[in-house]
Amino acid sequence: QGQAxxxxxVTSLFSPAVTSEQIEHLHRRFKQLSQDQxxxxxxxxxxxxxxxxxxxxxxxxxxxxxxxxxxxxxxxxADEINFEDFLTIMSYFRPIEMNMDEEQLDRFRKEKLxxxxxxxxxxxxxxxxxxxxxxxxxxxxxxxxxxEKESARSIADGAMMEAASICVGQMGPDQVxxxxxxxxxxxxWQGIDIETKMHVRFLNVDTIAHCY
Amino acid sequence: xxxxWAAGQVGALWLALVLGLIVLPxxxxxxxxxxxxxxxxxxxxxxxxTIRLEKGVKKPQPQMLQTPTAIGIIERDETPMEKEIARLHxxxxxxxxxxxFCRKGFEAIVEDEVTQRFSSEELLSWNLLTRTNVNFHYISxxxxxxxxxxxxxxYCFLLPLRFTLAAIGITSMILGTTVVGQLPNGSVKNxxxxxxxxxCSRVLVRALSGTIRYHNKENRPQKGxxxxxxxxxPIDAIILTNDGCYAMVxxxxxxxxxxxxxxTVKACPHVWFERSEMKDRHLVTKRLREHVADxxxxxxxxxxxxxxxxxxxxxxxxxxxxxxxxxIYPVAIKYxxxxxxxxxNSSKYNIVSYLLRIMTSWAIVCNVWYxxxxxxxxxxxxxxxxxxxxxxxARQGGLTELPWDGGLKRAKVKDTFKEEQQKNYSKxxxxxxxxx
Numbered sequence: 024q025g026q027a028x029x030x031x032x033v034t035s036l037f038s039p040a041v042t043s044e045q046i047e048h049l050h051r052r053f054k055q056l057s058q059d060q061x062x063x064x065x066x067x068x069x070x071x072x073x074x075x076x077x078x079x080x081x082x083x084x085x086x087x088x089x090x091x092x093x094x095x096x097x098x099x100x101a102d103e104i105n106f107e108d109f110l111t112i113m114s115y116f117r118p119i120e121m122n123m124d125e126e127q128l129d130r131f132r133k134e135k136l137x138x139x140x141x142x143x144x145x146x147x148x149x150x151x152x153x154x155x156x157x158x159x160x161x162x163x164x165x166x167x168x169x170x171e172k173e174s175a176r177s178i179a180d181g182a183m184m185e186a187a188s189i190c191v192g193q194m195g196p197d198q199v200x201x202x203x204x205x206x207x208x209x210x211x212w213q214g215i216d217i218e219t220k221m222h223v224r225f226l227n228v229d230t231i232a233h234c235y
Numbered sequence: 236x237x238x239x240w241a242a243g244q245v246g247a248l249w250l251a252l253v254l255g256l257i258v259l260p261x262x263x264x265x266x267x268x269x270x271x272x273x274x275x276x277x278x279x280x281x282x283x284x285t286i287r288l289e290k291g292v293k294k295p296q297p298q299m300l301q302t303p304t305a306i307g308i309i310e311r312d313e314t315p316m317e318k319e320i321a322r323l324h325x326x327x328x329x330x331x332x333x334x335x336f337c338r339k340g341f342e343a344i345v346e347d348e349v350t351q352r353f354s355s356e357e358l359l360s361w362n363l364l365t366r367t368n369v370n371f372h373y374i375s376x377x378x379x380x381x382x383x384x385x386x387x388x389x390y391c392f393l394l395p396l397r398f399t400l401a402a403i404g405i406t407s408m409i410l411g412t413t414v415v416g417q418l419p420n421g422s423v424k425n426x427x428x429x430x431x432x433x434x435c436s437r438v439l440v441r442a443l444s445g446t447i448r449y450h451n452k453e454n455r456p457q458k459g460x461x462x463x464x465x466x467x468x469p470i471d472a473i474i475l476t477n478d479g480c481y482a483m484v485x486x487x488x489x490x491x492x493x494x495x496x497x498x499t500v501k502a503c504p505h506v507w508f509e510r511s512e513m514k515d516r517h518l519v520t521k522r523l524r525e526h527v528a529d530x531x532x533x534x535x536x537x538x539x540x541x542x543x544x545x546x547x548x549x550x551x552x553x554x555x556x557x558x559x560x561x562x563i564y565p566v567a568i569k570y571x572x573x574x575x576x577x578x579x580n581s582s583k584y585n586i587v588s589y590l591l592r593i594m595t596s597w598a599i600v601c602n603v604w605y606x607x608x609x610x611x612x613x614x615x616x617x618x619x620x621x622x623x624x625x626x627x628x629a630r631q632g633g634l635t636e637l638p639w640d641g642g643l644k645r646a647k648v649k650d651t652f653k654e655e656q657q658k659n660y661s662k663x664x665x666x667x668x669x670x671x
Contacts, residue, residue, distance in 0.1 A: 073343035
């Protein structure tokens with residue numbers, strides 16, 4: 024059994040927003056998902072009924088095992104993640120703090136957008152191509168029999184066009200838009216406040232008297 | 236030789252005390268007040284322990300404990316999907332849709348409503364049982380001493396006592412009902428069978444050190460009705476039969492349970508189904524309907540959730556029980572987890588270790604509310620009726636209502652549910668004019 028073994032590196036990702044009690048809660052949740060093993064595999068996420076409803080469920084689970092999100096040097100997918108990795112992924116969703124300065128806020132925003140970017144860029148080549156974007160749209164719209172594949176495609180194409188116009192400006196007739204790079208992605212989201220949309224806030228749970 | 240004789244004397248004395256102080260009063264339906272004294276001592280001890288804990292943790296103010304565990308550990312944003320997405324973007328489909336689902340997905344991973352119902356409720360303060368203490372750190376010598384005394388009391392005194400009582404209760408149930416079953420059918424037989432059932436129930440409740448408070452006894456289920464309650468553990472049935480006689484419904488088991496079932500059915504018309512019969516829903520409904528139609532028969536007791544839930548919420552009621560017809564008498568049962576956790580996590584513990592845990596807890600304290608009877612309205616179907624009854628029970632017991640099926644303890648979500656959500660989302664897109 025034993026305590027959650029987390030190195031100092033992980034808690035610094037969270038500080039000062041997360042208390043040790045919240046990490047304990049997350050650890051308990053981790054143990055529940057992993058069924059008391061030390062690591063979680065993709066199959067463990069199947070036991071969450073609330074997640075079944077989510078159309079991009081596959082992408083979310085995938086994001087947990089994506090090595091780019093786990094801040095590892097290599098590329099590709101991990102087979103299993105331990106608690107420290109779990110916390111690393113959770114850190115992308117921490118809420119902003121009032122006392123953050125400009126530089127911190129900017130870094131924060133970039134991190135969250137990078138996470139989202141990785142979700143779209145499934146072949147890990149650093150660009151979101153038209154096909155990858157179409158995949159995402161299809162997943163979001165999957166399951167509706169009234170929606171044909173053509174409609175999903177046209178939505179994706181329209182959105183890519185808009186992205187291209189923001190990023191590259193007017194394109195010549197024989198110019199091909201390769202795909203959205205991360206810099207373009209950042210440009211698209213300029214001015215739009217995403218920090219408050221992409222966070223999970225913990226309730227103040229430190230009123231429970233545990234035996235410490 | 237001397238030692239044996241002395242041991243025999245002690246044993247006889249012990250048995251005499253048990254019979255005189257506990258079994259006899261149960262037969263007569265009176266209470267000597269021993270359990271009240273015990274509960275009072277227990278409450279005082281636990282209060283003292285809580286105060287010591289709070290001092291030990293050195294909180295700045297002794298704030299009264301809130302109930303964060305009831306709502307969960309994260310703040311969930313309950314804005315409906317349409318509002319959230321409309322807020323994020325203009326009418327076109329953009330990357331922003333993914334935000335909403337991403338966050339919902341994360342919320343579900345950190346904490347989901349369903350899985351937490353299948354593990355024991357967390358306590359607000361420690362109740363001196365190791366099993367409810369997640370991290371045991373040393374606080375003070377006095378607390379540890381009290382804890383050790385608690386262990387000795389529970390395992391060396393309470394456990395043998397409870398075991399004796401349970402043995403007496405079960406044996407007398409089997410013998411009593413077999414004897415009564417020999418009598419010819421008539422009012423004498425019914426009366427005696429009620430006496431036997433009630434006495435044995437009371438003995439068994441004392442075997443668990445149960446303190447039960449019944450509310451609104453005027454709404455108690457009448458003959459020819461169906462009694463419906465939320466399910467937390469196998470002892471729910473004993474809790475209810477402590478106050479009245481019911482006809483139980485269930486599957487035939489083997490072993491000791493089977494012996495009890497076979498004996499009791501001779502005295503009282505319980506409805507036991509063979510495993511093969513359970514599969515045929517029409518057969519089950521037909522038999523129950525016949526039972527209910529006979530107004531002289533005792534009310535049936537059914538737990539429509541189908542499985543044990545951890546007593547913080549009420550899950551989906553299976554509509555089968557509500558198709559039988561007749562009057563439904565809802566009953567809400569709420570256990571107080573401070574004194575002992577009654578929830579049976581059948582995937583974690585088998586029945587024997589569960590009973591052992593129950594018998595080494597402090598006590599089983601619960602409240603039972605009898606709700607006014609309900610009938611199905613003209614324009615309601617079975618599912619709506621089931622939900623109406625469920626809301627009434629949840630509201631009375633202070634439990635949350637979840638639309639999920641208790642079967643999710645072991646199975647996965649049905650595909651039909653998933654498709655619903657996806658359809659909603661795409662319909663919304665079409666409405667926003669993103670397509671064509």
